[in-house]
Amino acid sequence: xxxxxxxxxxxxxxxxxxxxxxxxxxxxxxxxxxxxxxxxxxxxxxxxxxxxxxxxxxxxxxxxxxxxxxxxxxxxxxxxxxxxxxxxxxxxxxxxxxxxxxxxxxxxxxxxxxxxxxxxxxxxxxxxxxxxxxxxxxxxxxxxxxxxx
Numbered sequence: 001x002x003x004x005x006x007x008x009x010x011x012x013x014x015x016x017x018x019x020x021x022x023x024x025x026x027x028x029x030x031x032x033x034x035x036x037x038x039x040x041x042x043x044x045x046x047x048x049x050x051x052x053x054x055x056x057x058x059x060x061x062x063x064x065x066x067x068x069x070x071x072x073x074x075x076x077x078x079x080x081x082x083x084x085x086x087x088x089x090x091x092x093x094x095x096x097x098x099x100x101x102x103x104x105x106x107x108x109x110x111x112x113x114x115x116x117x118x119x120x121x122x123x124x125x126x127x128x129x130x131x132x133x134x135x136x137x138x139x140x141x142x143x144x145x146x147x148x149x
Contacts, residue, residue, distance in 0.1 A: 017081050017137045021074050024130045028067045031123045035060050059113060066106045070127075073099035074134075081138065096135060103131050 073096075080086055080095045110117050110124045 013137050014081050017134055018078060020130050020134045020137065021078050024074060024127055024134070025071055027123055027127050027130070028071055031120065031127075032064055032067055034120070034123075035064055056113075059109070059116070063106065063109050063116070066102055066109065070099065070102045070106065070131075073102055077134070077138070086138070092138060096138065099131065100135075103128060 077095050077099060080091070086092050086095065106124060107128060110121065
């Protein structure tokens, strides 16, 4: 009976992680779109063309590269979760370490540019918060997996 409860809890955790990853991906996509050099995406963040021209394109490329890397890490994590590949804490560390590093780099970029920080702070913070929720759920799922073995 306890195994059934653990399986139900793990299934709920997997569903929660998948929903959170989908939300992070949509926020990342919206942010990438907003960083494109066109009037429509710029205006979606209440940013004037003059403000947009003040942002260094190399800096934006680094931000977008980190967001794309984050999406790749999230896809890997989703695969590991959905295919039930996490068997121990070592596996968990392997699959989330890249995600954590990329998330930290993105946060450092945010803090290094005040103009970028003022405009995109909400989106980046939403991504960071959702990633923390994903990691909490994955840890919960990993503990349940260990109890099943």
